[in-house]
Amino acid sequence: MRRLLIQILTFVFLLPITSLFAQPCKLSKQELQFQSQLQHNYELAVEIQDSSFLLHTLLQLYQLCPTDTINSALLLSAYYNSGIFNSCFLLAKKLTNQSTSDLSQLRFLALSAEKTERYTDAMNAYEKLYYLSGNSMFLYDISSLQYKLGRYAEANTSLIKLLKDPGVKYFNMMVNSEDGVIQTIDLFCVALNLRGLVLVELGDKQNALKSFNDAIALSPDFHLALMNKKSFLDKFMNGVE
Secondary structure: OHHHHHHOOHHHHHHHHHHHOOOOOOOOOHHHHHHHEEEHHHHHHHHHHHHHHHHHHHHHHHOOOOOOOOHHHHHHHHHHHHHHHHHHHHHHHHHHHOOOHHHHHHHHHHHHHHHHOOHHHHHHHHHHHHHOOOOOHHHEEEEEEEHOOHHHHHHHHHHHHHHHOHOOOOOOOOEEOOOOOOEEEHHHHHHHHHHHHHHHHOOHHHHHHHHHHHHHHHOOOOOHHHHHHHHHHHHHOOOOO
């Protein structure tokens, strides 16, 4: 529970309480009194590290002023980090239908859509995120989903674009392998590994092997790429390169 509280409030602790609860809604005197009580509840939830109480308080704050983007972002984060992915998705969907340019809301929409296997919604959200931000990470997310959905030609096109993107060199990713190894790997190498998998599905074995080799050459300890190369060699070349 303590870990959850830290996850959903990491950046919030940097904000003064007056900034956190600043909001654009016109509230009656009674509503202002209720808001003040909720602010105290929020502070208490943080102090006693009660994530359930915190989630309930954030929901009440959102209901009091749905147009407050800070409160809505906190509520989305609380839902997601609590593993309440369906509620996170439904709220993010509602919010992004009202405003399609809020990157935080779109990000939670994409993440929660993936978690609930709403892959078309996730794809649409990632495409909007990439269009609005130009962030290379979102292009990787798009290509990864295209691969997952069996849209291999599209995934290959996206990965070619990503690998040519100058911004790709500025990002690292946490990568999990099937046997539980977790590593931080350069996004360029991760994209090469994924392109190897895509090219296998497209029947281009020569360039698939080259992609795995290129990823390993740049990151020799890249466990997932080493596993994928071994699997490729075992399946297509009797274990011999």
